[in-house]
Amino acid sequence: MKKALVNKIIPFSCVDGPGNRTAVFLQGCNFSCQYCHNPETITVCENCGECVAYCKTGALTFTAGKMSYDSSRCVLCDACIRHCRKLSSPRTELLSAQETMERVRRNMPYIRGITVSGGECTRQAEYLKELLRLAKAEGLHTLLDSNGSYAFREDEELLDLCDGVMLDVKEADVQLHKELTGCDNQQVLDNLVFLAEKKKLHEVRTVVMAEHFRAENTILCTGKLLKSYLSEQNIRYKIIKYRSVGVREPYRSRLVPPSDEMLERLGKLAEDIGFKEIIII
Amino acid sequence: MRSISMERVEQTRQAMLDTVKSATLTHEQKVAAMANLADSLLEVLDYPEGLEDMLFVPFEKQLICDLNEGHAPLRPRYIVPDYEKFMREGSAFLQLPPPKDIWEAVNYLLIFYKHVPSVTNFPVYIGNIDYLLDPFIKDEQEAKKAIRLFLLQIDRTILDSFCHANIGPKATRAGYLILELEKELEQAVPNLTLKYEEGVTQDDFALAAVEASLHSAKPSFANHKMFTSELGEDYVIASCYNGLLLGGGSYTLSRLLLGHIAERAENIEDFKNRVLPQVMETMAAYMDARIRFIVEESGFFENNFLAKEGFIYRDRFSAMYGLVGMAECVNTLMKKEGKTCRFGASEEADRLGVEIMDIIDAFNRKHKNIYCGATGNSFLLHAQVGLASDTGSSPGCRIPIGEEPESFPEHLRHCEKFHKYFPSGIGDIFPIDTTVHKNPEYVLDIVKGAFKNQVRYLSFYEKDSDVVRITGYLVKRSEMEKLKAGQNVLQDTTALGLGGTENGHLLERKVR
Numbered sequence: 001m002k003k004a005l006v007n008k009i010i011p012f013s014c015v016d017g018p019g020n021r022t023a024v025f026l027q028g029c030n031f032s033c034q035y036c037h038n039p040e041t042i043t044v045c046e047n048c049g050e051c052v053a054y055c056k057t058g059a060l061t062f063t064a065g066k067m068s069y070d071s072s073r074c075v076l077c078d079a080c081i082r083h084c085r086k087l088s089s090p091r092t093e094l095l096s097a098q099e100t101m102e103r104v105r106r107n108m109p110y111i112r113g114i115t116v117s118g119g120e121c122t123r124q125a126e127y128l129k130e131l132l133r134l135a136k137a138e139g140l141h142t143l144l145d146s147n148g149s150y151a152f153r154e155d156e157e158l159l160d161l162c163d164g165v166m167l168d169v170k171e172a173d174v175q176l177h178k179e180l181t182g183c184d185n186q187q188v189l190d191n192l193v194f195l196a197e198k199k200k201l202h203e204v205r206t207v208v209m210a211e212h213f214r215a216e217n218t219i220l221c222t223g224k225l226l227k228s229y230l231s232e233q234n235i236r237y238k239i240i241k242y243r244s245v246g247v248r249e250p251y252r253s254r255l256v257p258p259s260d261e262m263l264e265r266l267g268k269l270a271e272d273i274g275f276k277e278i279i280i281i
Numbered sequence: 282m283r284s285i286s287m288e289r290v291e292q293t294r295q296a297m298l299d300t301v302k303s304a305t306l307t308h309e310q311k312v313a314a315m316a317n318l319a320d321s322l323l324e325v326l327d328y329p330e331g332l333e334d335m336l337f338v339p340f341e342k343q344l345i346c347d348l349n350e351g352h353a354p355l356r357p358r359y360i361v362p363d364y365e366k367f368m369r370e371g372s373a374f375l376q377l378p379p380p381k382d383i384w385e386a387v388n389y390l391l392i393f394y395k396h397v398p399s400v401t402n403f404p405v406y407i408g409n410i411d412y413l414l415d416p417f418i419k420d421e422q423e424a425k426k427a428i429r430l431f432l433l434q435i436d437r438t439i440l441d442s443f444c445h446a447n448i449g450p451k452a453t454r455a456g457y458l459i460l461e462l463e464k465e466l467e468q469a470v471p472n473l474t475l476k477y478e479e480g481v482t483q484d485d486f487a488l489a490a491v492e493a494s495l496h497s498a499k500p501s502f503a504n505h506k507m508f509t510s511e512l513g514e515d516y517v518i519a520s521c522y523n524g525l526l527l528g529g530g531s532y533t534l535s536r537l538l539l540g541h542i543a544e545r546a547e548n549i550e551d552f553k554n555r556v557l558p559q560v561m562e563t564m565a566a567y568m569d570a571r572i573r574f575i576v577e578e579s580g581f582f583e584n585n586f587l588a589k590e591g592f593i594y595r596d597r598f599s600a601m602y603g604l605v606g607m608a609e610c611v612n613t614l615m616k617k618e619g620k621t622c623r624f625g626a627s628e629e630a631d632r633l634g635v636e637i638m639d640i641i642d643a644f645n646r647k648h649k650n651i652y653c654g655a656t657g658n659s660f661l662l663h664a665q666v667g668l669a670s671d672t673g674s675s676p677g678c679r680i681p682i683g684e685e686p687e688s689f690p691e692h693l694r695h696c697e698k699f700h701k702y703f704p705s706g707i708g709d710i711f712p713i714d715t716t717v718h719k720n721p722e723y724v725l726d727i728v729k730g731a732f733k734n735q736v737r738y739l740s741f742y743e744k745d746s747d748v749v750r751i752t753g754y755l756v757k758r759s760e761m762e763k764l765k766a767g768q769n770v771l772q773d774t775t776a777l778g779l780g781g782t783e784n785g786h787l788l789e790r791k792v793r
Contacts, residue, residue, distance in 0.1 A: 011690045012689045012690060012793075014720045014723035015720070019720070019722040019725070020723045020726035020727055020730075106690065107690050108730070109729070109733045109734065110693060110726060110730030
């Protein structure tokens with residue numbers, strides 16, 4: 001069975017979908033967003049071993065060319081991440097879907113479902129499908145948090161196993177999307193419509209900054225693409241305020257959080273377009 | 282009646298004079314304190330052997346505490362009148378016919394409350410107020426105004442937040458109005474509980490309750506299915522979180538100071554086999570003596586209108602066998618065994634806690650009192666929340682503040698182990714971060730899961746809200762600040778809250 005690199009599991013999460021859910025964060029992302037607040041989840045540890053010297057508690061060890069991590073000794077000081085040349089977290093675990101599900105079971109019956117996030121969860125699709133299958137078998141609701149780069153259209157199995165996708169629409173403009181994430185957005189916009197058509201679009205998310213990117217245009221374009229679905233489905237729009245916590249330099253000094261008025265104006269815009277449930281956070 | 286020393290008389294006289302001159306007590310608080318001091322001069326109870334060394338000693342040495350019930354109980358500690366009967370039939374003693382509209386309903390109830398005694402002299406149970414008022418709702422706007430004034434008067438005249446109202450389990454228009462108003466008013470009184478059962482209580486109503494609790498720290502959530510299975514449909518939640526029978530109540534409540542009891546033992550075996558059984562026996566005998574006096578000598582059940590008119594029945598009463606400081610008890614015993622594991626943080630320590638509960642539970646089932654027929658002639662176990670003056674003693678079976686597990690699920694697993702033992706009340710309290718405001722379903726999911734796993738009673742409050750839950754009762758932070766600055770405050774529980782926050786660090790609970 002294929003194992004996945006898991007960055008962390010949050011037993012109770014109130015911010016990763018409806019109700020109380022266990023959130024599983026996978027390591028590794030194909031986007032490299034300027035505003036990413038957990039950039040240590042983007043790249044995968046290459047086992048160079050350099051960070052071990054900075055670990056004061058002995059949570060990290062390096063033997064036979066391999067890093068190993070003991071969470072019980074870790075005090076989450078982040079020294080390893082700060083000193084990584086690739087800004088990657090060595091604090092990951094290789095888990096099978098079964099092993100992950102064991103952890104999820106500990107939180108039942110307090111949770112209504114799981115959300116698999118990242119990194120980008122679809123990068124480890126085989127594991128992901130197995131985990132969702134196991135969760136469904138327990139009667140749990142399953143959501144994915146995705147950057148939309150995966151061709152959902154071509155993976156019916158995955159679509160069947162998840163109850164919904166929370167999709168990031170980071171920028172509607174292709175050039176700006178490239179600037180922001182390093183990748184274009186064709187697949188994202190295709191997924192936006194495709195997932196809505198399949199009634200699997202649980203939520204659309206856009207992070208808003210004061211300048212640099214055009215959240216207003218993104219919300220307008222998203223609304224346009226979803227126009228025919230909004231009247232019959234409740235697709236939530238989550239407008240997320242950019243926060244500098246965890247963000248890398250040079251972006252951290254460059255990006256500016258939006259004003260509350262701007263967020264409210266965008267919320268109103270989404271409402272005018274036809275989104276019934278708008279969350280500004 | 283036994284005689285007492287002049288020295289004790291003089292001490293009491295001095296305490297009375299201090300009460301008269303007190304700058305911080307309100308008039309009502311002075312009157313209540315004076316009555317308690319007068320009562321303390323009486324000696325009419327048949328004390329069991331050994332009690333004096335366990336009870337009438339300084340707090341650090343006490344093994345048993347009777348929670349200021351006085352020396353000659355003139356009424357049961359907690360009284361739970363059948364207000365529905367009052368709404369149906371009125372009261373001859375109060376010269377009130379059954380109410381005909383919402384204004385009469387709230388007015389008559391307020392009159393009735395004035396006449397319901399308790400250990401605090403204020404009613405500790407004021408009814409399933411949504412069910413009581415719902416039949417009178419004609420016009421929603423008018424009803425909202427009437428209920429607003431009703432709740433306002435309760436907060437400003439029932440000057441003690443052990444006063445408890447219930448709502449649910451089913452949604453009613455009145456229930457929604459009460460939640461809406463409590464959210465707006467942010468008042469400490471009354472304490473409020475939603476009787477909740479998944480599948481019986483509508484989700485929408487339960488979510489309205491969560492939203493209210495994140496604004497004004499109430500209602501709490503009671504496991505309706507669990508209480509019903511133990512006490513039957515006609516149960517109520519009164520005072521802090523005490524499950525009692527409607528039309529009855531509790532004669533008395535004493536508590537085992539488990540932390541202090543553990544100090545007296547040489548090791549775990551000595552505690553289980555010698556020290557604890559002795560103290561349990563003595564406390565039960567003391568409670569028997571109090572109950573005998575109330576029932577056979579005080580004349581309460583023969584003369585009070587509540588009993589005469591059938592709002593309460595003697596045979597619906599029971600008594601609460603309390604305990605406090607399980608955490609300190611387990612930690613002390615572990616230390617005596619040379620171990621460092623701590624209650625709430627280690628499986629071994631928790632297992633010992635469960636074993637101790639099994640011993641107390643078995644004792645309680647075996648001890649019989651003929652005046653507790655409503656609960657199988659047994660007392661009901663109660664996880665007492667502590668007094669403001671307690672130091673080094675955690676409420677009931679709670680994990681000490683500051684030692685709560687990092688993980689919320691682990692904390693709940695701990696609750697699962699202990700809640701089942703306490704039909705007359707146990708509860709845990711969780712301050713919640715504001716992000717949840719946008720996801721009340723998160724809290725409801727936790728309540729649903731917890732109640733499936735034998736958790737009995739849960740309270741939540743928003744970590745920065747003005748109204749906060751102290752141990753079981755509610756207090757406003759702003760009122761505590763006033764009292765701290767030497768100003769008079771309306772409710773007597775504000776002083777308890779201030780003591781509790783200073784001695785018990787109650788505002789430092791782990792935020793979830």
